[in-house]
Amino acid sequence: MKQAKRGKVVSFNKWGYIFLIPFIAVYCFFQLIPLVMTIYYSFFENYMSGMTQVGPNFIGIANYISLFSGKDLLKYTANTAIMWLIGFIPQILVSLLLGAWFSDGRLRLKAAGAYKVIIYLPNLIMASAFSMLFFALFSETGPINALLVNTLHVINKPYIFFQEIAATRILVGFMNFLMWFGNTTILLMAGMLGIDPSLYEAAEVDGATPTQVFFRITLPLLRPILVYVVITSLIGGLQMFDVPQILTNGHGSPANSAMTLIMWLNRHISTSKNYGMGGALSVVLFIITGGLSMVVYKVSNGKED
Amino acid sequence: MAKEGAMQLQMDKEKVTGGIRLRRVVANIVLILLCLLCLFWFYILLINATHSNAELSGGRFHIFFGKYFGANFMSLMKSSINIWRGMLNSVIIAGASAILSTYFSSMTAYAIHCYDFKLKKFIFTFILMIMTIPKQVTALGFVQFMRNIRLHDTFIPLILPAIAAPVTFFYMKQYMDSTLPLSIIEAARIDGSGEFRTFNTIVIPMMKPAIAVQAIFTFVSSWNNYFTPSLIIKSDKNKTLPILIATLRSADYMKFDMGQVYMMIMLSIFPVIVVYLALSKYIVGGVALGSVKG
Numbered sequence: 025m026k027q028a029k030r031g032k033v034v035s036f037n038k039w040g041y042i043f044l045i046p047f048i049a050v051y052c053f054f055q056l057i058p059l060v061m062t063i064y065y066s067f068f069e070n071y072m073s074g075m076t077q078v079g080p081n082f083i084g085i086a087n088y089i090s091l092f093s094g095k096d097l098l099k100y101t102a103n104t105a106i107m108w109l110i111g112f113i114p115q116i117l118v119s120l121l122l123g124a125w126f127s128d129g130r131l132r133l134k135a136a137g138a139y140k141v142i143i144y145l146p147n148l149i150m151a152s153a154f155s156m157l158f159f160a161l162f163s164e165t166g167p168i169n170a171l172l173v174n175t176l177h178v179i180n181k182p183y184i185f186f187q188e189i190a191a192t193r194i195l196v197g198f199m200n201f202l203m204w205f206g207n208t209t210i211l212l213m214a215g216m217l218g219i220d221p222s223l224y225e226a227a228e229v230d231g232a233t234p235t236q237v238f239f240r241i242t243l244p245l246l247r248p249i250l251v252y253v254v255i256t257s258l259i260g261g262l263q264m265f266d267v268p269q270i271l272t273n274g275h276g277s278p279a280n281s282a283m284t285l286i287m288w289l290n291r292h293i294s295t296s297k298n299y300g301m302g303g304a305l306s307v308v309l310f311i312i313t314g315g316l317s318m319v320v321y322k323v324s325n326g327k328e329d
Numbered sequence: 330m331a332k333e334g335a336m337q338l339q340m341d342k343e344k345v346t347g348g349i350r351l352r353r354v355v356a357n358i359v360l361i362l363l364c365l366l367c368l369f370w371f372y373i374l375l376i377n378a379t380h381s382n383a384e385l386s387g388g389r390f391h392i393f394f395g396k397y398f399g400a401n402f403m404s405l406m407k408s409s410i411n412i413w414r415g416m417l418n419s420v421i422i423a424g425a426s427a428i429l430s431t432y433f434s435s436m437t438a439y440a441i442h443c444y445d446f447k448l449k450k451f452i453f454t455f456i457l458m459i460m461t462i463p464k465q466v467t468a469l470g471f472v473q474f475m476r477n478i479r480l481h482d483t484f485i486p487l488i489l490p491a492i493a494a495p496v497t498f499f500y501m502k503q504y505m506d507s508t509l510p511l512s513i514i515e516a517a518r519i520d521g522s523g524e525f526r527t528f529n530t531i532v533i534p535m536m537k538p539a540i541a542v543q544a545i546f547t548f549v550s551s552w553n554n555y556f557t558p559s560l561i562i563k564s565d566k567n568k569t570l571p572i573l574i575a576t577l578r579s580a581d582y583m584k585f586d587m588g589q590v591y592m593m594i595m596l597s598i599f600p601v602i603v604v605y606l607a608l609s610k611y612i613v614g615g616v617a618l619g620s621v622k623g
Contacts, residue, residue: 036444037445038446040445041440043439044440046436047433047492051493054471058468058469058474062469125356130349133353133357138364141609145602148549148602150553150571152571153571157594160591234348265555269575270578299469306466317459320461
């Protein structure tokens with residue numbers, strides 16, 4: 025009798041494995057095999073030269089050597105970093121401010137719910153359609169130029185945004201800001217609401233100003249969530265693709281100044297069909313994002329250990 | 330007397346925090362400006378979708394609605410871009426992804442939440458660690474592999490991977506930790522319910538709120554996804570909305586009827602806005618829950 029019961033308990037826990045089968049099978053098939061294939065491709069010479077297929081020939085780490093010795097990797101990394109920073113710096117500052125306002129019980133913002141709904145809205149918009157919209161609005165004959173030239177008379181002839189390096193990068197950064205500051209605000213707000221209210225009460229009794237409270241209590245206690253937000257946003261920045269791809273029609277124009285790492289990868293996969301170099305680039309990106317993911321894991325699960 | 334004292338205290342407090350009214354005003358003004366900054370683009374989109382190509386290329390900035398909404402809609406219907414087909418493809422892919430992702434992520438979360446087995450901690454840690462690794466880094470191998478097994482230019486590589494969704498899994502796990510007591514599962518067992526049946530008839534219904542939130546998130550991110558579909562889909566009949574939008578940009582842009590372009594952007598964006606506004610309460614509440622542990 026006792027034996028039978030123990031057998032049953034074990035058989036229940038066996039169901040843990042059974043319920044994990046779909047996840048593990050799909051993960052291995054659609055993620056792990058592609059990862060292994062990507063790494064495998066990175067060691068081969070394999071590209072189209074005009075109409076002729078070169079390779080695949082095993083060439084060891086030659087792809088990595090040419091990836092790191094060429095100027096492109098550095099340039100596109102810098103482009104990605106610059107456009108990420110243009111969006112991220114205002115994003116984190118605005119989000120900290122808004123998060124502090126939303127979580128401040130004494131401020132009692134009546135329309136807080138409506139504000140949150142509206143600032144989160146751009147995050148759900150199709151990035152490609154939003155970029156197409158920005159392209160149309162900021163094009164030479166678009167409404168923004170019409171507004172500046174004919175309605176407000178700020179300038180006499182249309183400003184061609186997409187031929188200027190700074191204007192193109194700022195527009196990409198601005199769109200990233202618009203799409204992500206609401207999301208960051210909600211995350212930071214949740215973090216601020218998790219801070220022990222008695223600390224604020226004590227600060228109030230001691231006569232601390234709101235600025236002091238923010239820098240001496242909120243910011244230090246928010247550190248784990250801030251680190252989480254910065255790192256996940258950095259990972260998001262490394263993935264930057266849709267917005268600059270559509271705005272510049274995949275060219276990264278002007279002068280490759282808006283070409284991001286993933287746009288470059290996309291070019292290797294779909295246009296130049298250089299799978300060897302694309303593979304090497306993917307592996308480098310995998311190592312970087314994998315390392316950053318470890319950091320995210322450490323910050324968000326550190327408390328348990 | 331006591332009431333008076335309380336009132337006096339209240340007044341003192343108001344005096345001490347005299348700056349709060351000013352701060353409230355500043356906060357409201359800044360927030361209203363930020364909201365206008367968010368909404369401005371969609372307002373212009375809506376306005377421009379109601380104007381004709383001639384009006385739009387006339388160099389005037391439009392603030393009010395025009396009369397060409399119907400005309401733009403009809404001309405988009407007749408154009409060479411098959412937007413209904415694109416929309417249908419997008420709905421099929423996003424809908425199927427949402428269903429598979431929420432059902433199987435609940436199942437994975439249930440396995441970790443409810444059972445004790447040797448590899449449990451290892452698998453849980455593994456899923457959390459891969460959670461933020463982007464799919465782009467394996468895209469090259471993914472596209473080649475799909476081509477090798479002849480799934481290229483089908484919906485399968487865009488739908489099935491949704492079964493293994495670490496972010497959805499994590500949300501479901503968090504939700505189960507707070508709402509699914511193991512005693513209910515024990516009770517079902519005593520009543521003779523099989524494990525799989527317990528999952529389908531007891532756990533899934535209890536997970537409904539979490540499933541709804543995650544179904545929306547998965548649907549929207551699949552609906553908006555451009556990178557993977559653009560690498561997998563080749564034939565016109567299988568193209569999704571973001572790919573059609575991209576073709577607007579890549580073809581000779583100046584030749585397009587701008588009224589039609591705005592109309593098409595609007596049709597890609599507004600379904601999501603409408604659904605979002607209807608369910609915003611649940612969505613905004615769900616954003617923070619699925620990311621950092623409190």
